[in-house]
Amino acid sequence: MEAKMSMRAATNTPAQMVSMASFNVRPKFNVFKPTPVWKSITFGAPLVIQAQKSEIKEVAAEVSEKDALKVKEWEVGMLQDEVAASQGIRIRRRPPTGPPLHYVGPFEFRIQNEGNTPRNILEEIVWHKDVEVAQMKEKMPLPSLKRALDNAPPVRDFLGALKAANARTGLPGLIAEVKKASPSRGVLRENFDPVEIAKAYEKGGAACLSVLTDQKYFQGGFENLEKIRNSGVQCPLLCKEFVIDAWQIYYARTKGADAILLVAAILPDLDIRYMTKICKLLGLTALVEVHDEKEMDRVLGIEGIELIGINNRNLETFEVDISNTRNLLQGERWQKIQEKGIIVVGESGLFTPSDIAYVQEAGVKAVLVGESIVKQSDPTKGITELFGKDISC
Known part of the structure; x- marks a missing residue:
């Protein structure tokens, strides 16, 4: 525009x-x-x-x-x-x-009249989310949501679980993603049972789980997050949602989330600062996702960031290049990450043991993987194949 x-x-x-x-x-x-x-x-x-x-x-x-x-x-x-x-x-x-x-x-x-057509899929998702959240807030205003926090399950240590898995295996801690579909790939798993998949991931050695809660574009939902939390699965849970309003953080916590995703591509610095403070107030871990050098520099300039995810997927073209992880972890950026004690998560495009080794050499201590393991008939076996070895306890 x-x-x-x-x-x-x-x-x-x-x-x-x-x-x-x-x-x-x-x-x-x-x-x-x-x-x-x-x-x-x-x-x-x-x-x-x-x-x-x-x-x-x-x-x-x-x-x-x-x-x-x-x-x-x-x-x-x-x-x-x-x-x-x-x-x-x-x-x-x-x-x-x-x-x-x-x-x-x-x-x-x-x-100038540019029209009301989204320029890419992420923008389309964000516009839809803006309307969706406004409707949800009308049904459950923030004061009611805060009262519901009293009945939320205890928060589990998401960041601690990743560090422990890395120390135990010598490999990046795995955040295994419970995802039925994506806008770029369509339906990934027809026979989709979120609890069954979550238990298979935990059995295979996942340190944490990521649960898609967007319904329209990923065929997920907060009910999946709640079902997994109530199923007895012990892995800490990341609510993978497109957060545009702090209200969503409170809502995720009432459904059992232990961590929340914040996407730098859609959130200004002030929003990220504010939302990370809310996460700490609620005991949640904030995974702040970046895609390029400018976003990485922005996030490294914000105090209190503990966990950064590098998404190797181009938001405009949806092409994936895992060398993006290495490019963002060099020079002064890498020095700042080490000085601040930030844990870096590699995201997207990880399918083989060599992919895992590549991003680990670049400096990541954790990886977030969905497609390559959720599509397997046996997700537990899929994790072993991804890492080239059995990483279960």
């Missing part, structure tokens, strides 16, 4: 802006017929006229307030988009829209 901005004198206060915006408001209300002149001399006429004026003012004020709220919402959205663009984030959080009717403010935007 291209936007041309022309500065207008930014001297108006917010109150003046709202007042100016209300000038063009044309409220809909029932207009009283003018009182005939001969009746104006009666005793009750002044009261009738005064009532009419009062009603007009009330309706106009109500419409102006609603219009001003739309203006503010749009301005906040535009500011968020500007901040995201300045940090190299190419995924738009919402479809491009023009300013509300009667908009008057310090900036005047003239928007």
